[in-house]
Amino acid sequence: MTKAFLKNAWYAAAWSDEVTEDLFERTIIGQSLLFYRDAQGQAVVLNNRCPHRSAPLQMGKRRGDVIECPYHGLRFDKSGSCVHNPHGDGRIPEKMMTPAYPVEEKHLMLWVWMGDPDLADPTRIPDFSCHTDERFKMVKGVIKMDGYYELITDNLMDLTHVEYLHDGILGSDAISRGEQNVEQVGTTIWSNRWCPDGMAPPAWDKLFKDYGKPVDHWLYMRWDAPAHMLLDVGVTPCGKPRGEGVWMYGTDILTPQDEHSTYYFWAASRAHDLDDPAYDDIWAGAIELAFGQQDKPMIEAQQKMLQLHGGHDMDDVEAVYLPTDVGPMRARRCLKNLIEAEASGQNVPEPGHRALDQLLQDDSYQDRVEPVV
Incomplete structure (x- = not known):
């Protein structure tokens, strides 16, 4: 199809x-x-x-x-x-x-x-100003994946896979026990996961001053069509604001080459240890391992399995979904509606997220861990 x-x-x-x-x-x-x-x-x-x-x-x-x-x-x-x-x-x-x-x-x-x-209205470009904001230090890259881009969107909008596929790096058993919330404003969708009072994922635990102790962990993913995602992720001592922990923005932007392959633009814009280049290598290595050696083989194997069963995407097979799939399904539905509206000549609705620079200037932001939409 x-x-x-x-x-x-x-x-x-x-x-x-x-x-x-x-x-x-x-x-x-x-x-x-x-x-x-x-x-x-x-x-x-x-x-x-x-x-x-x-x-x-x-x-x-x-x-x-x-x-x-x-x-x-x-x-x-x-x-x-x-x-x-x-x-x-x-x-x-x-x-x-x-x-x-x-x-x-x-x-x-x-x-x-x-x-x-x-x-072509430049104001409709999603806000990734963390790439240039002096309050962050960014490392970046691009990975080519032989898979349909909506399969990768599914992967990113449901981060429960992290506990299993990224075990030993980004995974934690607190993630699957976490509280899930999905919200939509305009054509912007947030798939948020709040994971209190659990052990930090290994990559985060090594950065955290209270190594080996329980933390509150959050993963808040923002999606804009067609596949522009920004992850607000970090850990902090239980019950404490994000300003007392370590956190970053993760850029996950998917650009389809065609129906069979995707360019995955990634970046990590950290809000900690900005002047220490060792953390550039730490985060670049962790992300290239997680995305390039774990996500990439899984997505490509998933694509081959779909093709073996006569399909190309999840819509082409009888997939059985879980409650945790609400984020990916909401993004798919929104994108489908936008494509259909475009084909019928309707105007495309505006995205609904706040600009990052406005968000970061909010004095209460460092004092909270709840997602802000």
Whole structure:
């Protein structure tokens, strides 16, 4: 079954430092895109297909800010218009152009709008300002997974799997005993898990000054369509505010390459030990282990199992769900409604989350562990 993608949405295309003056290709929702920076350092995004003979422009050459097709030498400017035909009388056919895409650089990421350019509103980019906020120190990366992106959303919106799949790193038996709460405001969904009076997960326990003692642990996941997630996660002494513990924001942004594979942009923006580079390595290592060596094999194995049973996604098989699946199911339903609304020409509703900078300026934030929506 062919899966539809949300078109009128911002997709995280790359970390800012991935795109340089060199030609760079990345496929997003089935469209091969060409990225580069112009002479002023501004990002340019074009469709990678030359409209003449479908040669990939990525294989071509830069002539200043103009791209020369490697096959027949046609040249295209930043708007996608053909500006040079070296053949015959040099006449340029009216339709000789390749689409250019709206692109915004925000939160140290490049965001591409894949739908109607007239609807590309930068204010609809979800808030990941923790990437640049001086109150945090960030490590980041990107992992390619051979799995459908909604399967990964399921994984992230129901964090009870952490106790089992990430045992020894991020898992704790307090997680499955924790209190679950799912809320929705506009098109923003929170899947929150509050796990009081339990042992800290090993990765957190080693960072905590009261090593080996019970803690209150929280995992609050924010979701915005199509698959932009931010995890507020940490531990603190039982009954104490977050300011007395250790915590961070975890970025989990999924960008579908196509129906079968996904780019997973991750980051850890910690609110502790900002000046100690050792913690950069600790968190990068823990996340690459958890996501790259535990989540990735599971998602890819799950995808293969679905295909063996004649399906592609959970909607294609007779899945039996648990109460803990309410977060993933709410996100799936919201995304499905948005795709259907887009197909019928309806306006897409606004997200409903508060800006992080507003949240962090709230004097009571450090004194609480409850999620703020």
